[in-house]
Amino acid sequence: xxxxxxxxxxxxxxxxxxxxxxxxxxxxxxxxxxxxxxxxxxxxxxxxxxxxxxxxxxxxxxxxxxxxxxxxxxxxxxxxxxxxxxxxxxxxxxxxxxxxxxxxxxxxxxxxxxxxxxxxxxxxxxxxxxxxxxxxxxxxxxxxxxxxxxxxxxxxxxxxxxxxxxxxxxxxxxxxxxxxxxxxxxxxxxxxxxxxxxxxxxxxxxxxxxxxxxxxxxxxxxxxxxxxxxxxxxxxxxx
Numbered sequence: 069x070x071x072x073x074x075x076x077x078x079x080x081x082x083x084x085x086x087x088x089x090x091x092x093x094x095x096x097x098x099x100x101x102x103x104x105x106x107x108x109x110x111x112x113x114x115x116x117x118x119x120x121x122x123x124x125x126x127x128x129x130x131x132x133x134x135x136x137x138x139x140x141x142x143x144x145x146x147x148x149x150x151x152x153x154x155x156x157x158x159x160x161x162x163x164x165x166x167x168x169x170x171x172x173x174x175x176x177x178x179x180x181x182x183x184x185x186x187x188x189x190x191x192x193x194x195x196x197x198x199x200x201x202x203x204x205x206x207x208x209x210x211x212x213x214x215x216x217x218x219x220x221x222x223x224x225x226x227x228x229x230x231x232x233x234x235x236x237x238x239x240x241x242x243x244x245x246x247x248x249x250x251x252x253x254x255x256x257x258x259x260x261x262x263x264x265x266x267x268x269x270x271x272x273x274x275x276x277x278x279x280x281x282x283x284x285x286x287x288x289x290x291x292x293x294x295x296x297x298x299x300x301x302x303x304x305x306x307x
Contacts, residue, residue: 069125071132074148077118078140082108094139094177101211101247102177110140112183119147123155127167134174142174146184153188158196165192176212178247185216190223199232206239211247214240218251225258230266233259237270241277253285260289275301 087109094102125133125148134145153164168175168188175181193199205217218240221233237252260267267286275283275298287295 069122069129071125071129074118074122074125074129074133074144075136075138075141077121078110078115078144079108081110081114081118082140084109086111090139094179101245105139105177106137107139108141112143112179115140115144116147119144119151122148123151130167131171134171139177139180142176143180143183146175146180150184150187153191161192162196164188172213172216175216178215178251181212181215182219185220186222189216190220193220194223194227194229202232202236203239206236211245214243214245214248215251218248218255221255222258225255225262228262230259230263234266234270238274241274241279241282243279246279246281249279249281250285253282253288256282256286257288260286271298 087107090107090109091105094105094107096102096105096107122144130145130148133141133148136142136145149164149168153161156164165188168184175184189202193202202217202220205213208214208217218233218236221236224230224232233255237256240248240252243249243252256267256270259270271278271283271286278286280299283298284295287298290298
């Protein structure tokens, strides 16, 4: 199996229309978070199909796909990596995570993070330990490291362990990036799905300091009347 075979399979699904749409959606313009990213125009479901076909791709070839300038190449490489991890024994799982971190500079957009960090980083830390790495990432100057930190805690949330999410949410309360506001709010909302009291206790303590987007995402599932009450607790958060 070769990297070129993966890229050829993806190209078979590619359309110029979707490439143009994705370039706009993922903010690739000058000064935007995805500046310079390149798209060929393939959907995520199509990339998942390709990933399943190449789950046995050697790491040397996988690295070639992951380091590509094309966004869909990188995402498909990560989806292959997730597939590998799901079927691997402990020793190989550790090698997979090391591979992930050694190539982390190429995990440089929100979908690349969101479709890999929970399954690889979060699950691995939950099972084998090392949660301090997530806290370290949360304090990084790199936007994508910070997003990895909070989104990886989804694996903990699914297992009813909320402490890592809440601690990282506190670290990121004053973050300037809207993409982090959305990610933190999303994870807090997931906590609330499982234990509403935990979410409301967090909001009671911190809502006055939360960016509006973060708060809105966190309370999205609340009835409208209750959402308005939370937003009005701080006049600066009123719409």
